[in-house]
Amino acid sequence: MILLLNLLLLNFNLIFEQEVKNYHDFIEKGDSCFAAENYQCAIQFYSSFDADSVKFDSEEERLKYHLSFSDALYITGEYPVALKNFELLKSIALENQDQFYQGKAQIGIAHSLWRMTDNVRSIEEILEGIQIFEKLQDTSHLIAASNILAGIFVSIKKYDDARATYEKMLEYAIQSNDSIYIASNFEYLGIVDCFQGKYRDAITNYEKSLAINEKGDNTFRLSITLGNLAEPKMELGQYQEALQLLYRAVKIQEKHQYKSVLIYTYYTLGQIHTLTQSYDSGLYYYNKSLLMMEETSETREKEKVYKLTAENYAAQGSYKKAYKYHQLHSAEKDSLIVSERTRQLEEINARYEVERKNRENEDLISQNTKKQKELTAQKDLIQLQYTIGILIIIFLVISLFLAIRLYKASQTLITANNSKDKLFGIIAHDLKGPIGNIGAMINLLQIETDENRKSKYFKYLTQSIQNISVLTNQLLSWTFSKKGDFVFNIKQIAVRTIFERTIEVFDYQLAEKDIKVVNEIDEDFAVLADENALLTIFRNLISNAIKFTRKGGEIDLEANKAGNFIEIRISDSGVGMSQTAIQKVLEGKHVVSSTGTANEHGSGLGFSIVIEFVKKMNGKIDIHSDGKSGTSVILKLRKA
Structure with missing residues (x-):
């Protein structure tokens, strides 16, 4: 069986290598998969060459590739790998001093860290991202970054702060007529409503979001909205409507491998089945949610799913198993508390290190001040010598400048004289013919007796005079520039x-x-x-x-x-x-x-x-x- 798989993989690689000739083809195929929302396919093509050894046609192409690759990894729930790629994107953006891609990278880093429960680092990154997009006056990405900050507020139960941020970003989205973020922010307000127990308000906000997402082509957002709308309906006892929404969401999420959102959809399905006493189905979906957490490294909800599993077994009367999952729930909860305390200790230690370095810097400044006083006398003497030298140089430069100005002035005068001679020559040359014509025609008129010929000569005479007038105006209006040459x-x-x-x-x-x-x-x-x-x-x-x-x-x-x-x-x-x-x-x-x-x-x-x-x-x-x-x-x- 293993040999057969190896042969299949080998044949696939050979076909693959024949079909794709260079990294441009890999990126093009990856972009096509990404546009079609086939993110697993996109990841396969994006990872099919060594980006570190490739010489991209431009830094813009390089940045765009790393952003698309990182986004695909995040959407499919590969948070640790996505985080690594977003951090690489940030370092490349910093090298190129490209604030737009730096801000995009920091959004991705913050989102990935948040999913992995590291709220402290997540906030640090997202605040920098918000500052960047405020400076760039990029409303769309400012909304995206601010929404992540509000999501962190929700995680730490600062619901009022979260709501205020979401409502402000909703106003921005409406002002810029951005339907994607209008839908997103209605949905986020629904999430806050759910956490505060305002289930009917949540349904209203979710349905506004769903109406917009169903008209669009973003299946990722649509599947999330369907799953979120099911939660308040479940809380209000509308189980059948909630199940229909969740099955529709699961169908989309499993098709596109949206692993991160499947975690929530699965355990919500498990909750409804448990509430409707379909205990085996409930356990089935709880288990799928836990397996998806292992795949994505997103463990934020693990203690909740352990608790729901324990409650399912208790409702069946399987108290031994219920006790087992209750212990797992307690251990996971303690682990989160320990992790949070560790982060707090790291922050305290970091602040201590900063203060220690500040004290060291103050000591160094004091020593440098003392040495500076000792060197001041020597510097004053050297400065005096420099000043005298600079004055001499300035004198020489001014002399040279004046000499050049004098030379240029003489050259300009010569050019102006030459141009004046040319202009007089042009006037003499161009007016000589018409003036000669006038003289000849005046002589002919004096001796001509035929009236028809006289009329013809008068016509030529009038035309010649008009030509002289036109030529004179043209030539005299042709002025010289300040350089003394024709303009x-x-x-x-x-x-x-x-x-x-x-x-x-x-x-x-x-x-x-x-x-x-x-x-x-x-x-x-x-x-x-x-x-x-x-x-x-x-x-x-x-x-x-x-x-x-x-x-x-x-x-x-x-x-x-x-x-x-x-x-x-x-x-x-x-x-x-x-x-x-x-x-x-x-x-x-x-x-x-x-x-x-x-x-x-x-x-x-x-x-x-x-x-x-x-x-x-x-x-x-x-x-x-x-x-x-x-x-x-x-x-x-x-x-x-």
């Missing part, structure tokens, strides 16, 4: 719209040279750029294209997406550029401007400004030409 306001700009505004400036030149502009740029294409800088770049490039394109030629505007950039291409059918000229232009070297196809003149300044502005906007520029048939300027600007 670039980077924003989303539609490329096609900027080109259309640029082309309007050159309507007259385009008409005079009969040059066609084909704008094939998609309206949706937008770049991240400074509007004034982009207008200056496009005016220079369009001006150059018109200048070197013969009459009847064409200028093509295209754009395409290129990764994180928009690639803009301005192509003309002009005379082209030599590779030597292209290289000099792209290197930023000064190039003497040549005359255009209609004998237009230029300053040679425009392209250097274009290159500088493109670089400032984190863009790229290139020029393609075979030196004979046209030139293409390619701009790459960041896509918006």
Whole structure:
């Protein structure tokens, strides 16, 4: 039989190892079991790898794993193991200075200690937990921690304190619309009612809790409420209703292995069966409750169950057995008293140790004060030397600071002068064309006799004057920063719209040279750029294209997406550029401007400004030409 079991276990392990490849899979499967309230399954997966030897992807993942594992152990009644895991979680949280998980760990530690009857340590842990969640302003976990404190009050018969705490937490739960804690706190108030003999009030509170829990999906809470509601009904003699509630609770608790609550459900069933003279059934459930206590190490109720068992045997007339369980009850009760006294002695001893250490510290402080006086004179001399040294250092630092400020000021002045020259150059370059157009049209109007042509020239003249006004406002509003350089306001700009505004400036030149502009740029294409800088770049490039394109030629505007950039291409059918000229232009070297196809003149300044502005906007520029048939300027600007 043992061999067969070993083979089955081996096969299961092999299948298990094939199915689960690493700790992520174990945790994922454990979390799935936990969510399905199959806590034994969750424990099996959570414990299937060595968490100490695993390198978790993050500390958050590590903390979450230990919390889920500890919670599963607590819910199934494995209190000593749960306590150990909650303490490990607390130490990890302290290492990471994570107060949330520290508070969660202290709730778990306090709850486990309380179940194991260690109220002193339990109170210490839960008070720290309450302080943490008050500081974090975490209402939900503040309620959970405070409810444990109230539970301890119930254990030590401070019912008024317990009730006040439960009622305050119920108010918090209602204010935050937290149905889980609304149900829980109605239930806890019912428990206090039961301890004070207010059974009808208890039933009212339990039924409020049950109505909420039956709508939810937390079978653990539901099973507890069913069992608790049975107790006051039993006390009022409503045995059949109480039994139905308890059988329903047992079915849920046994299915999910809620061992801790089964202790209470079993002995309550035993009580009802004893009261209805079904003595064997009563003893059966008392025994199951005691066995569950052995499994969980929760012995708080052992003396009570011994007493109930003795009363069952006495009711049957089995006085010998009744006497035996009465002795067990007395021994257990004495053991609890001794345990409580031991804890009190430990507290007294701890306080004594604290006082002894305080006295030792006072002696040390006295000795240190005496030595401190002896060292004061030496320190004063050393302090004087330090002060003189620091003053010298401060003087040197101030001198260095002033020198740096002077250097920066001179550099700022140089930059401002350079930028001023650039601005004047841009104004001269961009206004030269429109002003030249006005002069040419005034000359034509003086000699033109045809009224239609005069009307056309007046239209061009008006448009050129408007263009000069717009350009002047744009250029003069383009102020300098405190560093003496151009202020670039980077924003989303539609490329096609900027080109259309640029082309309007050159309507007259385009008409005079009969040059066609084909704008094939998609309206949706937008770049991240400074509007004034982009207008200056496009005016220079369009001006150059018109200048070197013969009459009847064409200028093509295209754009395409290129990764994180928009690639803009301005192509003309002009005379082209030599590779030597292209290289000099792209290197930023000064190039003497040549005359255009209609004998237009230029300053040679425009392209250097274009290159500088493109670089400032984190863009790229290139020029393609075979030196004979046209030139293409390619701009790459960041896509918006």
